[in-house]
Amino acid sequence: MFYLIGLGLGDATDITVKGLEIVKRAKRVYLEAYTSILTEEYYGRELILADRDMVETQADELLMDAENEDIVFLVVGDPFGATTHTDLVLRAVDKDIKYKVVHNASIMNAVGCCGLQLYHFGETVSIVFWTESWRPDSFYDKIKVNREKGMHTLCLLDIKVKEQTIENMMKGKKIFEPPRYMSVNQAAEQLVEIVQNKRQSGETPSFTEETVIGADTQQIVAATLQEMTSVDLGGPLHSLVVPGHMHPLEMDMLRLFANSQHVYTSYEITSKHRDHLNM
Template structure:
């Protein structure tokens, strides 16, 4: 059987008891290592789990899944996922490949906390979130703005938008690749300030007010960990904020922010008086 096991968000101790039991008896243990990361390294996981771990990068999961599924009809194979197993479509695809295998490979999923639910620590109601969007690193020649349309749809309904920030792990250096050499760039993790800056930059092109400087937003980092950080303010304020090491996410607040949400979130405000003033002028009573 293939077990797809959610690890939660912080460290090796967030795994469920059921998950840990399966990991310790599995024939092989893989760790998906590119859609998200834990806040501890591989050796710490191996020490706690008492098992060696095989890192599964994008190439292995998407192009060499047969290696992962090999022997899963006769033995237990554990596939570990940071957060919840189905927070990324990559893992749905792996489960589908098990179904399509001849004969089909049985699967079992063990859920865990993900950013999609942990973001409730901000005090914003999960019932009031719209579509989740992703923000990629801009380059000098590539600045995709499709995220803006999804945020605009959410904003038209007064919904909050969770923005997931780009992760670059084991990305090939394109210049080296052009010379026939495979060289990987150092890992990069987008920060809240980078995300806010890119949102404001696209606002300058679209000019619809969706990601204007004065829009209220909440930045989060390392949710679920002892040193988690949550800050609130305008996009302009978040564009200068430093929340430390990864992973980061951002929430753009919708106008349906209830009084109770405001009361909770305001405690994280960079400038509480300014936050309160904007909320009362543009958000209060619109839910």
């Protein structure tokens, strides 16, 4: 049997009882090691680190012996938070290997801790690191569509692990850059620049530097987009939330995490404006 087991969002102890029992009896246990920060070794056995290259190009090795033995693939969050893991399931089925999934919490549902109702979220977007020559802004368009529908947007922030420079790739050198994890500050800075570019080109931006934004980490902060460029949220991993139309209860919850009095004022203006629109 091939098992995909979610580890949750906190630390190694967030694994479910069911998941831990399977891990203890399995022949091999792989730990996904590229979409998040590694958890500590808590499971009382050897863990085989599976980087992106192994999962994407050596899937047959992961599935080896799964016809007759229990093989486990551990995933931070929930197993189906990434399409790569769906591909593993399809490969297993193609080889007539039975599989089971043990679900756990992921950012897709844990984001509700900031007070915004899950069924009011639209399409989730990814914000990528910009470079000097590559500065995509398509994620802004998706946020805009969500806001036009009154929906909130969960923004997943870029992770760079085992990345190579173009020079090292061309030379075939297995030299990797240090890991990088985008912070809420960096994401907010990029969004501010996009907003300013839209304004300069004559387009009315979907939101402004004064739009209230929520940062969802172990520390939850509600602040304007401009304020979010400098808020201290500690180490990675970070996620960013751009609210859409807010129910009064959602606004009351977000007030608990307000970074400044200005955020309170922004909520009041937004609330009154929307009440007027809905009359």
